[in-house]
Amino acid sequence: MGRKRDIEDEALLAAARAVFVKKGFSATTREIAARARISEAVIYQRHPTKADLFFAAMVPPDLDVDALFAPPRTRASGRASLESLALGIMEYFRKLVPVFLPLLNHPSFDFATFAHGRPDSPFGRLQRGLHERLDRLARDGVLSAAHLTGAALGLFSSLHFLAIVEKLHRHRIDDDAVRSIVRAFWDGLAPRVKRRGRGRHPAAHQRKRPG
């Protein structure tokens, strides 16, 4: 019986999530009950208020941090590593945003709790994982260590926003747009010396004149 009840709870939360993702918090428990094929009374037995049901249902999708931030098996350049990292994060945000958007608009939604409250929250793990991965790349010498915090913050926040835009536009943002951000971060905007060659210690380099 306990197991059956667990399955029913999970089915109710999945139904609620589907309805809230589609219609936001203004969706009715009547619609959710219809989708879950139970009565509204059963919903309120398990979740005293619609807000309780909402916050129980709208949990961020699970994140496989180890897979996302694992170093590539084959040796890749720093820029290629960053690009595949960014595309992987973007894929996660694509799953997160449909849940995140209705959540962030709820008056009693607390971002700090969502992001950091639970030590194993996917959101927090994503931020830490990204920072650790950049740090690792810097220690391996394929990335400058000077701006890891700014780069992690910039990448994380710009990709998250792009996933929001994508959801609102109902149109997938091209991987090249993600890569264009990574490349701007990679090469930098300062008009300055450009190295030649692909090794870590280029023997030849040339100064690129601005303009």
Place this chain on the structure above:
Amino acid sequence: MGRKRDIEDEALLAAARAVFVKKGFSATTREIAARARISEAVIYQRHPTKADLFFAAMVPPDLDVDALFAPPRTRASGRASLESLALGIMEYFRKLVPVFLPLLNHPSFDFATFAHGRPDSPFGRLQRGLHERLDRLARDGVLSAAHLTGAALGLFSSLHFLAIVEKLHRHRIDDDAVRSIVRAFWDGLAPRVKRRGRGRHPAAHQRKRPG
């Protein structure tokens, strides 16, 4: 009489905006009527549905693009120009986000219309203005022209997301966090030759070894 009616319309929209910003679309026309000190009947005479009232009220705040993207009067370095540009954009997003957040959660909100539909939309003007300003800096030789699109997209989207986080956290994000993103964009992440000196054509430069 026409003028009085205009003022009343504007007062109603301001009251509706204040209530929707605070409570989202689930706010009732009853609350809005109370705030505007009119009857609900008057609201529905002017706006057939709550959604009509919502979209009429939730317009992006005005943006002084010329002031935001004017070149600085004193000669500033490329990085300093970018930093003040980013902080200015952040200030605008701080005004935009309280209106934008409830909007983007409405099921029939169309981002494309909001962003680009009206040719003079502040959102579109901001994107164009940022791109033109970066382009100008590149033509002036203080910025590399290689990654303007990626940099504009990355700056715009990361700052917009930070303003969303700030609103949700109810806590102002430090200017240094904004600067850290600009600096990562400026110097780049590639471990490579670092120039010395401040001029555009540095005579001396030194390769920075990774690690």
